[in-house]
Amino acid sequence: MRRDVTSKIVLDVTGQADLVFAVAVSSHYAPSTEEFTASIDGRRIDPSVVDDAHGTRLHRLSASPGRLEVRYRATVDEGEVATATETDLLVYTRPSRYAESDRLLPTAVAEFAGITDPVDLLAAVSSWVGTELAYVPGSSLPTDGAVRTLLDRRGVCRDYAHLCVALLRALNVPARLAAVYAPGLHPMDFHAVAEAWVDGAWRVVDATTLAPRQTLVRIATGRDAADTAFLTIVSGFANLVEMEVTATAESLPLDDITRLVQLA
Template sequence: MQRNAFSRMVLSSTEPAELVLSVAAAEGQRITETLSVTQGGREVPIREVIDDRGTRLHVAQMAPGRLEMDYRVEVTGQQDPIALGALDSIQYLRPSRYCESDTLFPTARSDFAGLSGLDLLDSVGSWVNGHLSYVPGSSAPTDGAVRTFLDRRGVCRDYAHLVVALLRALDVPARLVSVYAPGLYPMDFHAVAEALIDGRWYVIDATHLAPRQSLVRIATGRDASDTAFLSSSGGWVKLLELEVGAVADVLPRDDVAEFVSIG
């Protein structure tokens, strides 16, 4: 399978700022890519930093004014399997900022009693899909899984956070992954959950909005605080434009009853 994806941002700031971009395809994928950051018609130097999960971050210094970022990637085949980290079964069981598994512990233990393994993954994903409504603009950037559970609506990151929180409450290591998603509508950066069962990470997309087999991994972390496509420090940065696209030469037909791994 061949997939092509791109993202474009236009930013502005009235003071110097440091940008951290998380838009590049993660390590372990066979890619051809270009990344360009320009300001005032000049290329801005970029420094790459790779974390222990293979997320590739790109750091750039922004001067006051308008800045443009363009990223394009061609991905061939599937991602190489990611080796299990020594801390995976520890850090991805703990509550985190947007995945308050400790607060949801009583609910998870009551609603999914007696389930384990792949049956549990299927039940949690189906429950979240059936109890939430996908409503663009319905959640705030600071909303976590508990807010989503109470409101019963959200967007992809909200679905993923709730899946992750419920699974962690049930002693299943779970994490959030940002991806390019061919077939997604409306097109944007997408977020899904991953759960660790019997030494393998399985992807759960409770939105059912894009085929999981075509996903291109960008960033992996505890929740959205680890996978944001843009963060900044030192100055107030405004996002003026954002455009994301992803296509595949063959768009798979995803059977939600099957268990799929990104890599």
């Protein structure tokens, strides 16, 4: 399936800044077209490309004060299926900054302890999180984790994904977060989903059900949002002025949360 993705990020850089962008499709794909450009007050600057874990490709920029504009576009078809090492499966069973699985163990056991089939468990967790939370743009803080999300009973895609990841880890199912382009998503933005290791493969869990899982395009993968943010300000100062994301696919298939879906 062919998918076309673009992003545009405009920042007001107020002091010399070291900036890292995670907007490129992961190395699981071989784009037929791809371009990353950056300019500060119209003057082009070149990034360094950093290979991160699980195929994540980062673009790092040293930006002087001014108006920074970053643009990315790519066209991809199907990619290579993601795999896992024994170390990966250990890491993704542990609690992390935004997925506090240790604190959510009592909730996970109370709600899902009787479900022994892993396929049924993924559907149950996705359905439960989607029912318990209300999707409210702007309702959460960048520092909110799964516990705060559950207490507030609302959030956005990263909050849904964090809660799914934490509950699955609490039940000894390796789980992680993936940042993606999501054809069909409305309103369009960068999207976040959970992935769980079931039956020897990473399976996508998206409790928001806002876009077909079959159309998603992987950008970054990690323990939680700390590893997958579209922008990391390593040093310096920069304010987001504008962001625009597009993602289209040849078709938007119907999605059924009881089906196992893999992301490249």
